[in-house]
Amino acid sequence: MTDFNSFDELRAAIGTEVGTSEWITIDQERIDRFAEATGDHQWIHVDAERAADGPYGATIAHGFLTLSLLAPITQQVMVVNARMAINYGLGKVRFISPVTVGSRVRGTVTLDSVTDVPGGVQAERTVTIAAEGADKPACVAVSLVRYLS
Numbered sequence: 001m002t003d004f005n006s007f008d009e010l011r012a013a014i015g016t017e018v019g020t021s022e023w024i025t026i027d028q029e030r031i032d033r034f035a036e037a038t039g040d041h042q043w044i045h046v047d048a049e050r051a052a053d054g055p056y057g058a059t060i061a062h063g064f065l066t067l068s069l070l071a072p073i074t075q076q077v078m079v080v081n082a083r084m085a086i087n088y089g090l091g092k093v094r095f096i097s098p099v100t101v102g103s104r105v106r107g108t109v110t111l112d113s114v115t116d117v118p119g120g121v122q123a124e125r126t127v128t129i130a131a132e133g134a135d136k137p138a139c140v141a142v143s144l145v146r147y148l149s
Contacts, residue, residue, distance in 0.1 A: 091142030
């Protein structure tokens, strides 16, 4: 975990890899809960029998489930001493390879930029989520967060 005690400390880290999260297991229960929460019950995610004969040999996590892991990943990797942090949005997002059920994933956070905004700063971070043993990342996303003083 990297603690940034000021916006100046955050600015000093621009261009660096801030850290890597712990492993997160993607089990079928997590996938099913995500399907319930979003209404996305596509068979490739929730029908283990059918998915066994599909292109990946098992169910896979929803791309947006993988993307939703940005919150716990970045919270494990970095904290900024601010009154509050607000997700401002996303830049480019790519789902490069599937995350099969039973996989473990973790994310690496790189701080791309820090710009002044009214009441604080906006940080642009690239988060690369990789499944254990995979040749390519599962997801690469640019995350924008505002830290307000």
